[in-house]
Amino acid sequence: MTKPKVLISDKMDPNAARIFAEMGCDVDVITGETPEQLIARIGEYDGLAIRSSTKVTKEILAAAKNLKVIGRAGIGVDNVDIPAASAQGVVVMNTPFGNSITTAEHAIAMMFALARQIPEANAQTQAGLWPKNGFMGVEVTGKTLGLIGAGNIGSIVASRALGLRMKVVAFDPFLSPERAIELGVEKADLDTLLAKADFITLHTPLTDQTRNILSRENLAKTKKGLRIVNCARGGLIDEAALKEAMDSGQVAGAALDVFQTEPAKESPLFGTPNFICTPHLGASTTEAQVNVALQVAEQMADFLVNGGVTNALNMPSLSAEEAPKLKPYMALAERLGSLVGQLTRDAVPRISIHVEGAAAELNQKPITAAVLAGFLRVSSDTVNMVNAPFLAKERGLEVREVKTEREGDYHTLVRVSVKTDAGERSVAGTLFNNVEPRLVELFAIKVEADLSGDMMYIVNQDAPGFIGRIGTLLGENGINIGTFNLGRHAAGGEAVLLLSVDSPVPENVLQAACQLPGVKTVKALKFA
Structure with missing residues (x-):
């Protein structure tokens, strides 16, 4: 696995570089460069550690194709174009307590x-x-x-x-x-x-x-x-x-x-x-300079290596206590958002994220950001949890958050609903054993499925023989079925079929599936 690469572009305590290295990052210390020199260099780095001298402009960010995080050793971030960083999906952190x-x-x-x-x-x-x-x-x-x-x-x-x-x-x-x-x-x-x-x-x-x-x-x-x-x-x-x-x-x-x-x-x-x-000396003590340098290195390395988010200014922070609890919920939320995004053809003016039971006791902001990332990534593979809320606002997407502390049918539940021309459509999921994301409801139909890899989504009229026909079609085309998940409103009514398959389904097979008796909708799905 390639180590994350970090550039320290301003003078700071040398122990910062040591911490980056100890936590699994490659680090270069190159200070005093002109904006043009930084633009030429920044493309190879995952992280940029700065103080007040480096000005992180829109032009520098445009050249930072691999940049994932900017860390400011200090509290003020006037020298960072935060809206541009957010639009590009770059986390901006500071160290508000070090000085x-x-x-x-x-x-x-x-x-x-x-x-x-x-x-x-x-x-x-x-x-x-x-x-x-x-x-x-x-x-x-x-x-x-x-x-x-x-x-x-x-x-x-x-x-x-x-x-x-x-x-x-x-x-x-x-x-x-x-x-x-x-x-x-x-x-x-x-x-x-x-x-x-x-x-x-x-x-x-x-x-x-x-x-x-x-x-x-x-x-x-x-x-x-x-x-x-x-x-x-x-x-x-x-x-x-x-x-x-x-x-x-x-x-x-x-x-x-x-x-x-x-x-x-x-x-x-x-x-x-x-x-x-005095000439802006508020943070100018030996102790403060050491503290902010060490703190920014620890925060950035934790993000790049472990995914931890501390003191972020443009996305929800996750404390050391919250992160393990929220990680499976964020995986569930992203998959639910992705499912809705892949299955919704209409323009969506509003999306609602409803957490229930045990999920309602957690910080909902990261869950919301994960839903938006999954939902919007359908139209752009550059979307992540940082820029998803920014892009949602830019597109006029209304985002609603709801909490219900009481438990329903499940001890914990995340529901994602979208308003479409056809009305409100929602999907819901839970965690099995508190760690395994699982879909439990799809557009008001009870269905249990693990959303992962390549899948097929089929809406059909419930009738004898359909399962055999779809299995035969896929088998004749060399497509192996991994799991098979079926749900329906009532016998003989509308049914939903979710198949996980070992390889992507070609367009000609999707078209052939559409021609099977009773089939209303067929769509290929893809989950990370």
């Missing part, structure tokens, strides 16, 4: 430096001025910290601030009341936070909703004398508006580690009294 403590500590350090005007006092002291009476700081004890974003990094900042005897007010739409109590913070809306905070720290990604969250309008709502720290993303603050607020005294000071444009060669804030800045 959390480092970034949180930098925010706290910036807050202290701001409160006591340390950088400017240091500069004047070293200049021989001894400005003992020129700087009057403020204590953080007893002050209110406004936390915009209470995720992984924000929650660490909150714990450190509470240890400093600060009060913490948090604005985060995803923060539940229970989680706020657990963190020891007051959950509030943005306006309340702006009115209460003595310090504000930002810990949220840059999205359309958070861009310029500290706008001119919102800065005007703050308590006079506010101090602001941003070690998250540039663009969260309107820098021109912040300059005006500092000049007017509305904001007493600001400390930024990130800027709207980086590298920040110029800014309206440069030279403003009590403005502190």
Whole structure:
């Protein structure tokens, strides 16, 4: 078996290459290449490990014919064209926890430096001025910290601030009341936070909703004398508006580690009294650099060698605990999706995935992605679990997910239904012995079959002699039957026959089968 091949294109801890090798990958470390050089090289690699220097553009992705995964050693993925990667079926991973403590500590350090005007006092002291009476700081004890974003990094900042005897007010739409109590913070809306905070720290990604969250309008709502720290993303603050607020005294000071444009060669804030800045150093500690490098190597190698998915940004992640349980369900789901896709001729505006019984206790997103991959792969062999949801959305396919925790006829069941011009059509499957995928219902007819390899699907009028006729036809053409699965509504009514065969059925044999008495539909099926 050929080993997966990985390219490390940015400088990172050398132990990352060691981990790739130990986990069964061939790895090359080639840094500092131009986009043109990377385009010429990338086609031979299954994985690409980067930091912030490599820009993974649409053009680079187009040349990456074998690429399966991109791993960003760090949290920000602004340098990866994620929609283009998703469309091409490439998993994009990051390492959101490897530098959390480092970034949180930098925010706290910036807050202290701001409160006591340390950088400017240091500069004047070293200049021989001894400005003992020129700087009057403020204590953080007893002050209110406004936390915009209470995720992984924000929650660490909150714990450190509470240890400093600060009060913490948090604005985060995803923060539940229970989680706020657990963190020891007051959950509030943005306006309340702006009115209460003595310090504000930002810990949220840059999205359309958070861009310029500290706008001119919102800065005007703050308590006079506010101090602001941003070690998250540039663009969260309107820098021109912040300059005006500092000049007017509305904001007493600001400390930024990130800027709207980086590298920040110029800014309206440069030279403003009590403005502190650092060149995006939030993750710059020895420990963090080692952590993210090791983490991205472990994640990528696990994906390439074992199929594990951790911290993916464009497909459902599978934890170490979930993966073994979900693997047989995903195999079942993909086969059911493929069956529906191969048997549905009409345009499909909607597909529903219904999990029941034991399946309802699992993470449904990977099951849905597997169904979509099987369904859409009928029209394109480049579809996988990564790009299937993207392609479904692009094609206007409505996807519905339903869970029913109670058990029906089976302890666990996955049902895939599609809306067609002829009405709703569905197939259902279960797991035998919790590991063996098995079809148990086909278009409302009970039938038990293992969906694998080459198969024939036949709809016929139930009548004596048919089984013999189809067996004779296949035998005369040298086609051996592996398994034979029959289902029907009632004696003499419509019946469904699923045959597994040892070789693909030629078109002339399919046509001959169509001519047999009572046959309504014949179709060759293929499963991985």
